[in-house]
C-alpha cells in the first residue's frame with residue numbers, strides 16, 4: 001500500500017512543516033500555529049509525496 005506523506009511549506013518564508021504519514025491533521029495544526037505566530041503568513045503550498053499531484057487513485 002502506498003504511503004502518502006503530507007507536508008506544507010509557507011509561501012511567505014518558506015518554512016516547512018514536518019512531514020507526516022497519512023495524516024493531515026498535524027500539518028494543519030502546524031499551519032494554524034504558524035499563521036498565529038505570523039499573521040501575514042497565510043498561504044501554504046501543499047506538498048504530497050507518494051501521490052502524484054492532481055491524481056488521487058485508490
Ligand SMILES: [Zn+2]
Nearest residue numbers: 010012013041
Ligand atoms: Zn511563514
